Amino acid sequence: MNNKNSAVRPAVITLMAPLSGILMPIEAVPDPVFARKVVGDGASLDPTTQILLAPCAGSVLNIHSAGHALTIGAEGGLEVLLHIGIDTVQLKGAGFTPRVKAGDKVAEGQPLIEFAADEVAKKARSLLTQIVITTPELVGKMRKYGGSVLAGKDPVLTIELAAGEAGHAAQEAGAPIVSKAVVIPNSSGLHARPAATLARLARAYRCDLRLRKGDAQANLRSVSSVMGLDVRQGDKVFIVACGHDAKEAVDAILPALEKGLGEESAGAASAPASSAPAARPAASGNRDLLAGISASPGLASGRAFILSQTKSHVPEHGETPEQERRLLGEAVAAARLQLDALQDRLKLSGDAGKSEIFGAHLELLEDPDLFELAESAIAKGKSAAFSWKEAFTAHADRLAGMSNELLAARAGDLRDVGRRVLKQLLGEPDENISGIPAGSILIAEELTPSDIASLDRTKVPGCATVGGGPTSHIAILAQSFGLPLVVGLEPHALEIPAGAAIILDADKGVVGVNPPAKDLEEVRARIERAARQKREEAGAAGRPALTLDGHRIEVFANLSAAGEAAEAVKLGAEGVGLLRSEFLFLNRTEAPSEEEQTRAYQAAAAALGKERPLIIRTLDAGGDKQLPYLQLPKEENPFLGERGIRIGLAHPDILRTQARAVLRAAQAGKVRIMFPMISDIEEYRAARAIVLEEAKRLGASPIQVGIMIEVPSAAVLAELFAAEADFFSIGTNDLTQYTLAMDRGHPRLAGKADALHPSVLRLIGMVVEAARAHGKPVGVCGGLAGDPRGIPLLLGLGVTELSVSAPAVPSVKAAVRGLKLEDCRLLAKRAVSLGTAAEVRALIPAQARA
Ligand code: PEP
Numbered sequence: 138m139n140n141k142n143s144a145v146r147p148a149v150i151t152l153m154a155p156l157s158g159i160l161m162p163i164e165a166v167p168d169p170v171f172a173r174k175v176v177g178d179g180a181s182l183d184p185t186t187q188i189l190l191a192p193c194a195g196s197v198l199n200i201h202s203a204g205h206a207l208t209i210g211a212e213g214g215l216e217v218l219l220h221i222g223i224d225t226v227q228l229k230g231a232g233f234t235p236r237v238k239a240g241d242k243v244a245e246g247q248p249l250i251e252f253a254a255d256e257v258a259k260k261a262r263s264l265l266t267q268i269v270i271t272t273p274e275l276v277g278k279m280r281k282y283g284g285s286v287l288a289g290k291d292p293v294l295t296i297e298l299a300a301g302e303a304g305h306a307a308q309e310a311g312a313p314i315v316s317k318a319v320v321i322p323n324s325s326g327l328h329a330r331p332a333a334t335l336a337r338l339a340r341a342y343r344c345d346l347r348l349r350k351g352d353a354q355a356n357l358r359s360v361s362s363v364m365g366l367d368v369r370q371g372d373k374v375f376i377v378a379c380g381h382d383a384k385e386a387v388d389a390i391l392p393a394l395e396k397g398l399g400e401e402s403a404g405a406a407s408a409p410a411s412s413a414p415a416a417r418p419a420a421s422g423n424r425d426l427l428a429g430i431s432a433s434p435g436l437a438s439g440r441a442f443i444l445s446q447t448k449s450h451v452p453e454h455g456e457t458p459e460q461e462r463r464l465l466g467e468a469v470a471a472a473r474l475q476l477d478a479l480q481d482r483l484k485l486s487g488d489a490g491k492s493e494i495f496g497a498h499l500e501l502l503e504d505p506d507l508f509e510l511a512e513s514a515i516a517k518g519k520s521a522a523f524s525w526k527e528a529f530t531a532h533a534d535r536l537a538g539m540s541n542e543l544l545a546a547r548a549g550d551l552r553d554v555g556r557r558v559l560k561q562l563l564g565e566p567d568e569n570i571s572g573i574p575a576g577s578i579l580i581a582e583e584l585t586p587s588d589i590a591s592l593d594r595t596k597v598p599g600c601a602t603v604g605g606g607p608t609s610h611i612a613i614l615a616q617s618f619g620l621p622l623v624v625g626l627e628p629h630a631l632e633i634p635a636g637a638a639i640i641l642d643a644d645k646g647v648v649g650v651n652p653p654a655k656d657l658e659e660v661r662a663r664i665e666r667a668a669r670q671k672r673e674e675a676g677a678a679g680r681p682a683l684t685l686d687g688h689r690i691e692v693f694a695n696l697s698a699a700g701e702a703a704e705a706v707k708l709g710a711e712g713v714g715l716l717r718s719e720f721l722f723l724n725r726t727e728a729p730s731e732e733e734q735t736r737a738y739q740a741a742a743a744a745l746g747k748e749r750p751l752i753i754r755t756l757d758a759g760g761d762k763q764l765p766y767l768q769l770p771k772e773e774n775p776f777l778g779e780r781g782i783r784i785g786l787a788h789p790d791i792l793r794t795q796a797r798a799v800l801r802a803a804q805a806g807k808v809r810i811m812f813p814m815i816s817d818i819e820e821y822r823a824a825r826a827i828v829l830e831e832a833k834r835l836g837a838s839p840i841q842v843g844i845m846i847e848v849p850s851a852a853v854l855a856e857l858f859a860a861e862a863d864f865f866s867i868g869t870n871d872l873t874q875y876t877l878a879m880d881r882g883h884p885r886l887a888g889k890a891d892a893l894h895p896s897v898l899r900l901i902g903m904v905v906e907a908a909r910a911h912g913k914p915v916g917v918c919g920g921l922a923g924d925p926r927g928i929p930l931l932l933g934l935g936v937t938e939l940s941v942s943a944p945a946v947p948s949v950k951a952a953v954r955g956l957k958l959e960d961c962r963l964l965a966k967r968a969v970s971l972g973t974a975a976e977v978r979a980l981i982p983a984q985a986r987a
């Protein structure tokens with residue numbers, strides 16, 4: 138290495154050939170990860186020798202466990218990745234003998250890895266060896282050499298270090314800071330949502346920030362670059378920071394990463410609850426019955442409408458780079474406006490949660506790596522459209538090739554948002570699939586979230602795609618719209634003649650083409666029956682739910698976002714029995730302000746009006762819901778640790794702020810406050826005192842203060858609580874978990890963790906008795922309240938308020954109307970005398986079964 142200026146750090150670093158051979162442009166490497174410079178810019182070498190030498194002095198930052206690649210940290214913070222061969226990671230070390238280990242200091246020309254060229258060449262795609270700079274922010278200019286080179290004798294790259302901010306930052310900070318190892322806790326790895334949280338955190342700092350896994354690293358500010366690392370649960374990663382605020386950045390980001398970046402659940406966080414990857418069925422072998430995967434259940438029939446993908450002409454060359462840059466900027470701005478509008482539409486139609494999908498698209502439009510790739514092509518005279526298409530296609534292809542199904546599914550999102558910008562650049566109108574004739578079953582190679590969101594669902598009763606997976610965002614959207622969707626269909630689905638009669642059975646994941654008339658008739662009759670029942674239930678949803686013998690049961694909604702309140706009212710909800718306020722606290726880097734919370738609670742209260750109660754549950758964090766800004770310590774048994782009100786009392790500032798926001802919103806309606814996970818009367822008293830103090834401070838009128846009954850100790854001592862609390866709401870999900878000592882999310886215990894267990898029913902009975910003795914209302918807001926088998930038992934135990942998910946309100950009201958309270962009481966009396974949940978199930982009359 139020749140350092141031609143060495144006051145503090147070299148201005149120029151020359152890398153010598155690590156092997157003898159012929160130099161090739163990196164763009165010619167038959168692996169898009171290198172050719173498209175996803176890892177970084179550099180050179181490739183077709184080797185004739187078998188001992189990889191250090192191209193410069195430095196230290197070995199890491200060496201891949203498969204022995205085929207390592208990174209050298211050179212002077213000035215420059216990092217050089219040396220990667221022998223293509224796809225050689227798959228050889229799992231066979232043929233490679235490392236001569237150094239991580240942490241070793243090496244001199245220029247020192248042997249690093251020996252490899253058996255013949256053996257490796259036979260098994261790997263290529264022996265081409267890449268020399269890549271993975272710290273592009275430190276590179277001012279890069280000179281690349283060509284032709285034959287001799288190992289250790291000839292240069293391959295000369296790098297003039299950047300004099301700009303990044304370079305100076307690195308200079309000030311000296312060597313990069315490498316964090317301690319973090320073992321990724323997220324059950325789905327670093328998929329789109331945690332990657333976006335990381336990128337947001339990283340953007341608060343000026344230093345260069347990378348995430349390193351093995352010998353690969355990603356720009357922490359780039360969502361797709363982080364996703365591209367394919368980090369899974371249990372993987373060990375490091376944060377590498379370089380620049381003046383590197384330490385602050387690592388100190389802030391490390392704990393967030395350790396705690397799972399605010400992922401709501403240790404389960405598949407961004408996948409729909411029911412999205413356990415379904416196995417793709419074998420091809421049916423019958424061209425009239427095509428096999429796929431159910432992505433959103435339901436049955437539909439109609440005429441085939443095949444959506445053909447039009448290929449747009451994208452001009453390769455553009456005007457001046459300045460003009461093309463401006464065009465790209467304008468197109469991205471227009472795409473942002475469209476995405477904002479789509480988000481607003483979903484929020485207005487009560488799909489606030491789903492609007493986040495387009496929030497993630499907006500996030501992808503912030504990705505510096507995408508723009509860096511596009512910019513480098515624009516600088517070479519390519520058109521903005523060509524450069525943008527190349528950039529998003531490269532990233533999407535990389536994601537699509539990943540074995541992690543969740544990450545691969547996000548490739549579709551990247552293509553969707555990429556095409557949205559591309560259409561702007563090409564001046565193409567937004568594809569209008571709303572022009573489809575009524576009664577069409579839409580069959581396409583691929584559909585995007587934008588397609589599903591803009592579909593006229595009165596005309597299209599069902600969709601099927603050849604591509605896509607059951608965990609993709611189109612699946613999540615289709616489920617929320619109640620749109621039957623089959624994905625992963627056999628490719629000849631696209632050859633179905635337009636207009637052919639179709640039965641789409643999305644429960645089974647199959648598509649029938651030109652079925653016999655009697656099948657079609659039967660399916661139409663089934664669809665009609667189900668629709669009639671739904672219509673009847675919806676038509677009666679606005680009326681109160683009275684049992685056959687005239688007893689009124691209130692049916693409320695559980696909400697996970699303030700924006701869902703209006704839709705809940707439309708569906709007949711007579712109030713909100715549980716507003717899970719976590720939606721305001723998750724997936725962010727700091728707690729929401731009092732103002733933000735007040736606005737959200739006010740919006741929900743206003744949508745409900747003055748008569749319908751709104752029960753706001755204070756933050757129920759901990760357990761499976763981690764918040765990076767709370768810096769909660771890792772716990773052995775998080776569900777038995779700091780959770781719910783315990784966190785509220787340990788962080789009174791958070792509870793006080795929330796209490797103030799609830800009290801302020803109380804002016805807008807019939808607002809109540811409720812504490813989660815109360816297990817001890819002292820907890821209740823302390824939390825209530827905070828609410829009363831804040832009410833006094835604000836000069837606000839006091840509001841009703843209630844508790845959730847989720848812990849057996851609170852149920853057993855309900856008598857004591859009933860004397861002091863204003864109301865109870867029984868959380869049967871947690872009450873079952875804690876009574877039976879069975880994790881509510883445990884896959885193997887799912888069948889046994891049954892809320893119909895007589896022990897749980899007895900506790901519910903005790904709570905109702907205690908509340909009644911003190912004249913306090915008691916509702917049930919856990920899953921049992923929406924379960925057709927649970928409803929008669931709850932009514933029989935004396936429960937008079939059921940709070941269920943908003944879409945279930947009409948059917949729960951219908952179920953109540955089919956019951957006689959007297960029968961329910963007898964049923965409950967017998968149920969609590971039984972010994973097992975199975976015996977209770979056997980007791981429930983057939984009409985009450987789902
Ligand atoms: C419950 O535990 O039953 C409940 C409603 O609370 P969550 O599901 O939010 O824990």
Ligand code: MG
Nearest residue numbers: 847868870871
């Ligand atoms: Mg609970």
